[in-house]
Amino acid sequence: MFNEERHFDQPIRWAMVGGGRGSQIGYSHRNAAQRDGLFKLVAGAFDLDPARCRDFGENLGLEGDRCYANYQEMFEQEAQREDGIQAVSIATPNSTHYAICKAALEANLHVVCEKPITFTTEEAEELKEIAAKNNRVIGVMYGYSGFPMVQQAREMVQRGDLGDIRVINMQFAHGFHNEEYELNDPGLKWRVSPEVSGPTYVLGDIGTHAFYLCEVMTGLEVDRLSCMRQSFIKSRTPLEDNAHVMMEFKGGAVGTLWASAVNSGSMHQQKIRIVGSKASIEWWDEQPNQLHFEVQGEPSRVLERGMGYLHQDAPGVASNRVGGGHAEGYFESWANLYHRFALAFDAADRDDQAELAGIWFPGIDAGIEGVRLCEKCVESADQNAAWVDYE
């Protein structure tokens, strides 16, 4: 069971850039980071509007002089304090991630960054180099990967419970943007604006989540892919509100990814189905406590979180906060990840590289692969869905 017991003397002094009042994802970060008392929010540059940042920060219980007008000021001022911040989470629109992350690493801070972490793989690789040079850790917020049943799926694939992996079906296809809602929704407006969103919309915004589940569960690497993308809301062009990707993996498996914001009527439909030579598994983020396990020729089974028949000794499978049968959800998955980020940051601070290497969490390599997916999909789509090599 995960709980709030201390792993080190004092909580990590933590700040946020972005995630201000009215933002979509700010609360998720604060809730997850502080759930187990391993992080304490002490500062923030939450908002583009300094007055709103201060008002918001004070309402969260921060001292007014630690609510900063911008991240540059925050990193500079906090570095002067004995009790200055040790880590920062970046929850701003995509175009700002690279510069803020770089500045944070150069200020010797550990970082949790939102995805897609940068616009280009070169930028993401550069962040990896700076982090390595400064012995800092980057966590990337692939928030669905903290679910215990995702880790159970990974373990089942690794142990060969499915046989040889043949087919992977990934999708994250919601219907929330089936009309031009960006006319009245700033959070959607920037997502369909290339200068802020980057080279993609749905591929980066949600496709990267489903793709990361595939990486976690199968460990397979893409060999080449073909992508078709389009916008059914024409004003979103050149960005896509719908995309289909075909993939060939090294070793012979094949897969598809459907990312969409125009799947009318759908809430999330983030599902992954992994088909092996003996059996298949299927997981859905709207029912995250269950994993469907279908062995050819046998009645299908539904594996439940928290049960003794799971691979309990595998990392993350026993990361329960309450027994099976109770509905754990999105916030628990995020909190599990933040718990691991805290352990990783602490291990790095003690320069215990062996311990750090043993802590599973979505890090900079996961971030790089998400960016690469977007890049390669655009490369393919721009050539009329030509097959492109992944490396």
Ligand code: NAD
């Ligand atoms: P949003 O537009 O709702 O909120 C952005 C917030 O950042 C606002 O408070 C804004 O004032 C602030 N901001 C913008 N630029 C800033 C800057 N330079 N300095 C300080 N604050 C700044 O956006 P959102 O939907 O919360 O998305 C933020 C990021 O989180 C995006 O990269 C998005 O892709 C990602 N996201 C991830 C998930 C996930 O599941 N991991 C879910 C939603 C969003």
